[in-house]
Amino acid sequence: MSETKTLQAVARDRVGKGAAREARRQGRVPAVVYGAGKPPRAIAVDFNEMKKLIYAGGFMTTMFDIEVGGETEHAIPRDYQLDPVKDMPIHVDFFRVGKGQTIAVEVPVHFVNQEKAVGIKRGGTLNVVRHTVELNVPADAIPDSIDIDISTLDIGDSLHISAVTLPKGVTPTITDRDFTIATIAVPAGVREQLQQEAAEKAEGGGDEG
Incomplete structure (x- = not known):
């Protein structure tokens, strides 16, 4: 059974291509947490950490406690995009999951x-x-x-x-x-x-x- 992993993140004040490029220049991967009837939340996670998690295998079946701004988002990856040339992560979608949810x-x-x-x-x-x-x-x-x-x-x-x-x-x-x-x-x-x-x-x- 996959264990829940902790992932540190920072909030993104802005969204869009320009904001995403800025996050990548800072060594982070732009991401979004959505679902559970709550508004989507734009975040960014460490590039090296995300690259390691994706290529380690089992990424899409791993639950994460995403710590951002003093709060914790319990979520699972739903999709991620890789650079078509470099095969490096450029965006991740996380889906919020409630306790006891299937x-x-x-x-x-x-x-x-x-x-x-x-x-x-x-x-x-x-x-x-x-x-x-x-x-x-x-x-x-x-x-x-x-x-x-x-x-x-x-x-x-x-x-x-x-x-x-x-x-x-x-x-x-x-x-x-x-x-x-x-x-x-x-x-x-x-x-x-x-x-x-x-x-x-x-x-x-x-x-x-």
């Missing part, structure tokens, strides 16, 4: 026991359909990842969300279908052999006519 979060999927998977041992390939799954989760108990054991999957098998054991209080945001997360694909050599056999059978059928 929020939708994209949680990474990790596949464990790949080396033991029946289908992979037989030459199959793990085909990942979803690297993340959007889940409704308690704001104070966001899972770092969903770990799925695929050791029993054979060639041609599909792993659906219904087969995944989710943490207590966690549910998929998609409820109208049992969506696929991964499959064990047929080996290329076997697929080509089956295609060749099908083609020969079709040709044979044509000669009979």
Whole structure:
């Protein structure tokens, strides 16, 4: 489970491109905190700290206590922008979260026991359909990842969300279908052999006519 991290910030008196450029010149990343029925709040956070947090992984599933002006904003990142050339953070959006609130979060999927998977041992390939799954989760108990054991999957098998054991209080945001997360694909050599056999059978059928 992701732990809540503390983030120091300063208030921004002005918004707009000019104010954002000024914040960046001062070594900060402009940001905004919004939601929970309150007005948006323009802030700026330390550039080096934000860069480290984003590239450390798990940024979008981490709750933050943002300390600004003697107050604390409990929020989770909802979006961030990187410079298209330098890949450095240039803006961050934070969403306020109240105690006991449930929020939708994209949680990474990790596949464990790949080396033991029946289908992979037989030459199959793990085909990942979803690297993340959007889940409704308690704001104070966001899972770092969903770990799925695929050791029993054979060639041609599909792993659906219904087969995944989710943490207590966690549910998929998609409820109208049992969506696929991964499959064990047929080996290329076997697929080509089956295609060749099908083609020969079709040709044979044509000669009979």
